Each structure stands twice: as C-alpha cells, then as structure tokens.
Amino acid sequence: MYGINACLALFAHRPQALRKVWLLESRIPALKPVLAFCVKNRLGYTIVEAEDLERLSGSAHHEGVVFGAMPAEELTLSNWLRDLPSGPQLAIWLDGVGNPHNFGAIARSAAHFGAAGILLPKESTLALSGAAARVAEGGAEALPLVRLGRSDNAISQLTAAGFMLAATTVRGGQSLYATQLPSRLVLLMGAEQTGVDPALTQASTLKILIPGTGAVESLNVASATSVLLSEWRRQQMQAPASRR
Structure with missing residues (x-):
C-alpha cells in the first residue's frame, strides 16, 4: 500500500x-x-x-x-447484514467495474457520504490494491468490502433486510432528481462499456438515470456514483424522522 x-x-x-x-x-x-x-x-x-x-x-x-x-478481510453478505444497524443504509454493488482507480474514487465518495459497504460479485477481480487505496485517500479503510455469492441469493438476502435495489442506466430510467430514494438502498453500478447486467437491472425496483445536457452519453462510473450518493444523502438529511 x-x-x-x-x-x-x-x-x-x-x-x-x-x-x-x-x-x-x-x-x-x-x-x-x-x-x-x-x-x-x-x-x-x-x-x-x-x-x-x-x-x-x-x-x-x-x-x-x-x-x-496484510490485506483487509472481506465480509460475507450474511455477516455484513447481521451486524448492520437498522435505519438508513446505503450499499454500492459494483457489477463489472474493474478499474482500480475508479474503485478507489468510488470508495472515497462512499466514505464521504456514509455508505455502509461496497458489494463485490464473487467473480469480480476487484480488491484493495495499492493504486485503489491511494486514490481512495483513506476512504477504503472506513467501510467494509463484502464478497457476494450467487446474485439471486444476494438479492433475496438484501430484500429480506429491507433494501431496495436501484440500477443505473443511461436511457429508459427515471430522473434521479424526480425519484424519492428509499432509506435502505443498494445502488447497482455497472462497467462503463456494458452497464449493469440486464438480469440485475430487471431484478431492480428502480431504474435511475442522471439527467444531463446530452453532450456526452454518461458520466464516468466513479463520478456517477458520487452524484447518486450525494442525492441519497441529501434526501435522508431532509426526510422526516418517521421515514428514516
């Protein structure tokens, strides 16, 4: 490191x-x-x-x-959910994201906005490399990495724990700024070339896009994650206590 x-x-x-x-x-x-x-x-x-x-x-x-x-120990989804406090929580599911610099930037934003963890598919090659840790500027040590098993089992466990899944998309979704985000949310972030896996998008309750000028198709995955985290945090801070 x-x-x-x-x-x-x-x-x-x-x-x-x-x-x-x-x-x-x-x-x-x-x-x-x-x-x-x-x-x-x-x-x-x-x-x-x-x-x-x-x-x-x-x-x-x-x-x-x-x-x-020694590398940081990754948690299983069951252990992470077992120890997770009640109330508002947000996790980031990285589907196909492989660039360590993007990973580090996402971890930095996740720590800044108070995310509860980063979820990694079992086949993901992502790990807390030296490059990712440097870009995260210490943020990677502030939140756990959770290694998932089968996607369908992970979705069932997360749903049972009160989480709603939101897949990001560049077309066909609803505007982030017109969406009331749930207090317990999993953001599905996909690789920039392929996006979120269609099966995961289909399984998600929300399909969200970040509106822009159209001058470019979309934001870099790390930038998009930061925008989404910021909006979730803003909504939670403004929500009445009964919704938190």
Missing part, C-alpha cells in the same frame, strides 16, 4: 496488519507514531530514496511512503 493518507488510514484502522514500512526521510515527522509502533512491535522500517519507493509500489505516485501489510 502506498500514499500518505492511505497508509495513515490503514494504521488508524488496522495497525495489526502492518508488516514493514519504507519511507523517505522527509516523511519521518508525519509518520512518527507509525515508526514508534514499529519499534515497539519489532517491525522493520527503512529510510529509502524515491526511486526505491517507485520500484516497490510500481508507481511514481507513492507520496513518500510504502507499507507492507
């Missing part, structure tokens, strides 16, 4: 996952608590040059620090 905010968030949420730290000398002041933890727990840390960090991270955007750490 690399990037200063991503690494500090990992240390704040999962210090036990830390195994090794590489950093520039200039990053010592910002990482003093991390280095003290390493000393106390006999974990190695090494002062290196920028080219070493670029080689370790595979990126020029390392921001002066790389962590060697």
Whole structure:
C-alpha cells in the first residue's frame, strides 16, 4: 500500500496488519507514531530514496511512503447484514467495474457520504490494491468490502433486510432528481462499456438515470456514483424522522 493518507488510514484502522514500512526521510515527522509502533512491535522500517519507493509500489505516485501489510478481510453478505444497524443504509454493488482507480474514487465518495459497504460479485477481480487505496485517500479503510455469492441469493438476502435495489442506466430510467430514494438502498453500478447486467437491472425496483445536457452519453462510473450518493444523502438529511 502506498500514499500518505492511505497508509495513515490503514494504521488508524488496522495497525495489526502492518508488516514493514519504507519511507523517505522527509516523511519521518508525519509518520512518527507509525515508526514508534514499529519499534515497539519489532517491525522493520527503512529510510529509502524515491526511486526505491517507485520500484516497490510500481508507481511514481507513492507520496513518500510504502507499507507492507496484510490485506483487509472481506465480509460475507450474511455477516455484513447481521451486524448492520437498522435505519438508513446505503450499499454500492459494483457489477463489472474493474478499474482500480475508479474503485478507489468510488470508495472515497462512499466514505464521504456514509455508505455502509461496497458489494463485490464473487467473480469480480476487484480488491484493495495499492493504486485503489491511494486514490481512495483513506476512504477504503472506513467501510467494509463484502464478497457476494450467487446474485439471486444476494438479492433475496438484501430484500429480506429491507433494501431496495436501484440500477443505473443511461436511457429508459427515471430522473434521479424526480425519484424519492428509499432509506435502505443498494445502488447497482455497472462497467462503463456494458452497464449493469440486464438480469440485475430487471431484478431492480428502480431504474435511475442522471439527467444531463446530452453532450456526452454518461458520466464516468466513479463520478456517477458520487452524484447518486450525494442525492441519497441529501434526501435522508431532509426526510422526516418517521421515514428514516
């Protein structure tokens, strides 16, 4: 993992996952608590040059620090639902999304707007890579990743838990701004080339589009997710207590 905010968030949420730290000398002041933890727990840390960090991270955007750490544990849908509080909750189901930078941007927005989790299909290759974590700026550590089983079983479990499914579409849906969004909502976000799987769209109660000028067909999936999250959050904040 690399990037200063991503690494500090990992240390704040999962210090036990830390195994090794590489950093520039200039990053010592910002990482003093991390280095003290390493000393106390006999974990190695090494002062290196920028080219070493670029080689370790595979990126020029390392921001002066790389962590060697155990990956975050993914939850099953059953365990996630079991521990989920009652009341308003929103989850994001990523169907076919594979770009780690989009994943990181979605995680950042999800954390900002208070989403309860990101749902990943069993066949998805998405994981919290170093690139995704850096783009998320620490947001990926603030919400769980939930690995789904069969889609039909997942839909049944989510519906039984009071969630409504909303599939995003670029045509044929109702305007986001003319839709009363439910307090417990799963947003289905699809890959930019193919969109949400037709079977999942068919199973969704809501089909939503984000209206625009028509100058472009649609927003990037990460941008669209941010718009949808913002509108759900706005509606929940304005809703009377009886609807929350």
